[in-house]
Amino acid sequence: MLSLEQLSQMVKEHLGLCDYIDGTQYTCKWAINESPLSGRGLIATEDIMPGEVLFVDRPLIYGPRASSTVEQGCTVCAKLNSDTFYQCSKCSLLLCSEQCQNNDVHVNDCTIISRWNLKKPIEDADSSVLSRALTPIRALMLNNDQKLFMSCMQAHSLPQHGQEVRNLKQYYEIPEEEEQLMIAACCALDTNAFQIATPYGKKEMSMRGLYPVSGLMNHNCVPNTRYYFNSDLQMTVKAVKPIQAGAEIFSCYTGILWGTPARRVYLYKTKHFLCKCDRCSDPTERGTLLGALKCFSSECHGYLLPIDPLRTSSAWRCLQCEMRVPNENICAIQGALGSLMGTLNFEKVEDLESFLVDRIIKYIPKTNQIVIDLQCRLITAFGEAEGYRWHGE
Ligand SMILES: [Zn+2]
Ligand SMILES: [Zn+2]
Ligand SMILES: [Zn+2]
Numbered sequence: 395m396l397s398l399e400q401l402s403q404m405v406k407e408h409l410g411l412c413d414y415i416d417g418t419q420y421t422c423k424w425a426i427n428e429s430p431l432s433g434r435g436l437i438a439t440e441d442i443m444p445g446e447v448l449f450v451d452r453p454l455i456y457g458p459r460a461s462s463t464v465e466q467g468c469t470v471c472a473k474l475n476s477d478t479f480y481q482c483s484k485c486s487l488l489l490c491s492e493q494c495q496n497n498d499v500h501v502n503d504c505t506i507i508s509r510w511n512l513k514k515p516i517e518d519a520d521s522s523v524l525s526r527a528l529t530p531i532r533a534l535m536l537n538n539d540q541k542l543f544m545s546c547m548q549a550h551s552l553p554q555h556g557q558e559v560r561n562l563k564q565y566y567e568i569p570e571e572e573e574q575l576m577i578a579a580c581c582a583l584d585t586n587a588f589q590i591a592t593p594y595g596k597k598e599m600s601m602r603g604l605y606p607v608s609g610l611m612n613h614n615c616v617p618n619t620r621y622y623f624n625s626d627l628q629m630t631v632k633a634v635k636p637i638q639a640g641a642e643i644f645s646c647y648t649g650i651l652w653g654t655p656a657r658r659v660y661l662y663k664t665k666h667f668l669c670k671c672d673r674c675s676d677p678t679e680r681g682t683l684l685g686a687l688k689c690f691s692s693e694c695h696g697y698l699l700p701i702d703p704l705r706t707s708s709a710w711r712c713l714q715c716e717m718r719v720p721n722e723n724i725c726a727i728q729g730a731l732g733s734l735m736g737t738l739n740f741e742k743v744e745d746l747e748s749f750l751v752d753r754i755i756k757y758i759p760k761t762n763q764i765v766i767d768l769q770c771r772l773i774t775a776f777g778e779a780e781g782y783r784w785h786g787e
């Protein structure tokens with residue numbers, strides 16, 4: 395384990411802050427320090443104003459996300475729809491063009507993968523096996539300093555982490571040392587990786603990146619920063635509220651518009667902690683009622699909310715008639731709504747609109763995260779659908 399000083403030095407080198415333009419010392423308004431929340435975090439050393447850029451991070455490794463629901467695309471340019479997809483004859487990775495095949499990214503991937511002997515034909519594998527493991531495979535290209543940097547990131551080592559590498563091992567003879575490094579990369583990725591937002595309106599394979607400085611920020615459901623990516627995969631982190639010297643700098647690991655039950659379950663399953671922040675402790679989530687459900691009583695128009703939101707098994711209660719609903723019933727509804735949302739796929743923007751206006755709003759409160767999510771989808775769809783564009787093209 396590195397000391398805080400060693401880690402700080404590594405972070406500065408990674409961000410290129412040591413030899414900043416024309417020799418002037420870059421003033422960074424934060425430092426890595428002990429956090430009351432978990433181990434260490436980023437702490438402001440000076441007052442920071444909203445809008446100030448805190449740092450620009452770049453990924454140690456990046457690549458396709460490992461989730462089985464991720465649609466497969468070109469492993470170089472991430473393009474999803476192409477008539478010309480083919481698998482590289484040497485490494486079997488999915489490519490869209492000769493140009494992508496000759497790209498350095500592919501040449502590096504190909505060199506590593508084609509070195510491994512096959513145990514059985516990779517054609518027998520689900521085509522996503524290689525793609526899902528590609529991000530940890532790319533950890534094998536890191537230099538020693540970068541490997542050290544990766545190794546001092548927080549990492550969960552539960553058995554479920556690293557499954558993408560174990561799947562890969564069924565097909566390839568992978569040297570022990572390489573396997574270990576890839577598993578370590580998976581653990582660091584599962585704990586720290588950020589999903590890289592795809593540019594607006596562009597259909598691209600969903601990617602993740604291991605941003606080591608951003609990964610040092612602890613979570614808060616009301617973060618004081620936001621971040622965005624540019625086409626070079628750089629991640630800019632900005633303050634969104636005033637941050638006083640001595641205060642901790644937070645990012646949000648979940649969807650910001652998810653309600654408390656959804657955020658807490660996600661954080662528990664993927665990051666293995668139960669958030670107890672102010673937003674999670676407030677049943678109304680500062681009056682936003684993002685998790686609220688309609689009262690079960692047919693005569694009542696009230697909203698149901700958890701009595702004790704920090705207890706996952708808490709009963710819920712109607713704000714109006716005080717009817718109490720056991721947690722099992724709430725879970726059943728949330729489960730049904732979750733699977734319904736997972737299957738939605740609207741061909742036409744009108745179908746999405748009528749689903750929202752004529753159906754969903756009858757069953758769940760307008761403040762619920764599902765309604766908010768559908769409204770956001772509708773806004774995006776309106777911007778893109780023929781006949782609904784703001785600027786006629
Ligand atoms: Zn491509
Ligand atoms: Zn190849
Ligand atoms: Zn929280």
Ligand SMILES: [Zn+2]
Nearest residue numbers: 689694712715
């Ligand atoms: Zn009620």
